Amino acid sequence: MISTLPDISIIMPAKNGSPQIGRVLEAVFNQKCALSYEVIVVDSGSVDDTLEIVRRYPVRLHCISPEEFSHSRTRNYGARLATATRYLVFLNQDALPTDDQWLANLVRSMELFPDLKAVCATELTDDGNYFNVYGVASYVFQTSCTRGVHVIEPHVLERCQLLTKPEQRALFPFTTVCAIFDRLHFQERPFNEDVSWGEDLHWAVKNSADGYASGCSSLARVYHYHEYTEEEEGIKFFHLKRLYGELFEWSLAGSEDGDPATEKEDGSAPFFLRVAIFLTVKALSLLGRVHSFLLSCADDWVRS
Secondary structure: OOOOOOOEEEEEEEOOOOOHHHHHHHHHOOOOOOOOEEEEEEEOOOOOOHHHHHOOOOOEEEEOOHHHOOHHHHHHHHHHHOOOOOEEEEEOOOOEEOOOOHHHHHHHHHHHOOOEEEEEEEEEOOOOOEOOOOHHHHHHHHOOOOOOEEEEOOOOOHHHOOOOHHHHHOOOOOOOOEEEEEHHHHHHOOOOOOOOOOHHHHHHHHHHHOOOEEEEEEEEEEEOOOOOOHHHHHHHHHHHHHHHHHHHOOOOOOOOOOOHHHOOOOOOOOHHHHHHHHHHHHHHHHHHHHHHHHHHHHHHHHHO
16 A cells, blocks of 8 residues: 655744745745655744745644743654654744755755764855854865765764864754754654753754764755844853753853853863864764775675
């Protein structure tokens, strides 16, 4: 019997998303993808015309109260509603796919390496500049013509303890503004609902510590950028301070302007040693992947 369930569930948290949400949904339903998909919108108390706009599209709309919302809990709720057999995609209401290959390229990114459990898209500002790419991924994607997936390796943080705290943070270029997850893996390892903000970074660090890989892809891209008010910057810094303390034992107390990059690097290893450690970890990982690829090619040649 042929399954009528979709391959992919696209989950979109929403609140007062007009007018961006209409453009995003239009782009989503114009995707050219071989896999089937459904769209689930979880609205948390819109008072503008968001619900009217959403109902123009063939989505599954679910409404919750504003008090029920948190970034982790609402996304987990959407995932429980999903009927997809293969993948979950989380997409913000204001994250606009750059083209009609966005969804196909998310899937392609997941399938580049069989051990990837999640991959996020890169975010672009309206003028095309990269927004969410950190660390090695920033050098690969922003300063060259290279396109592909930057892999967040299993156990990468424990192997890079001599790096500074900002450099450790840069090991995890991952966001759920737009990200695709292996559904079965996410069912077993959903977002931690005790984390109300930064659930994506928290998940990526925990996923790596548990021995699994995720990544950041330049193949799938969305337009997404926020100008924060002074009050919003203060709230963001409060959450960053708590999250970075838990994940990296990194105190942001000295960053009066709220910028983690201003933290001092006292007590860290010399710069050249940190770079050598980081590059060695990435080189060993790359060699392992090349070795696996060559073995796969050899097996195919023998079978032929």
